[in-house]
Amino acid sequence: RKEVEQDPGPFNVPEGATVAFNCTYSNSASQSFFWYRQDCRKEPKLLMSVYSSGNEDGRFTAQLNRASQYISLLIRDSKLSDSATYLCGTDSWGKLQFGAGTQVVVTP
């Protein structure tokens, strides 16, 4: 079983709509969780960190469920520029483990 798993999508989202997707992790000792955004053929860029139960930054909300070992990302009022692959990452003793990413495509 992979340490971090994500639904690959794609999630096709009309502009202005809300989209949410999850990431499950297997290492119960993980303390830090991250959502990265990766555009095609580019490096990942940190979107937000999740250290406690959740975090909110503008239109983006991340929630952590330790009991079920998953984190979620919700994007409200989707913009065309939100189209990207969203990578979930968890730390494992100072090393990041990534999921394969969830592709989001926002359509006009």
Add this chain to the structure above:
Amino acid sequence: GAVVSQHPSRVICKSGTSVKIECRSLDFQATTMFWYRQFPKQSLMLMATSNEGSKATYEQGVEKDKFLINHASLTLSTLTVTSAHPEDSSFYICSATRDRAEGSYNEQFFGPGTRLTVL
């Protein structure tokens, strides 16, 4: 945010040649650098952790004699893919952290990546 550069951004080479990729932290000293590889539609896979002045720690399944890592200074780490073959074609990305307390996580700043194509 901190800036990490990689060079070259893209390289095409013949099978059997060696390719060196540089990763530099431009505005901070990076005690730890990480090297990742990403195949199309797959996740970033950590290849090795590189600490300045010491030998790199390789992840299981990564051949240390094929992927040579040198972290000679606090701002530079290099990855050399020796005797590259077509199956080594991938997107190689480095990241750097400012410092790393044992067992804790410090934000990783990613370089822009190097796309290697081996013919």
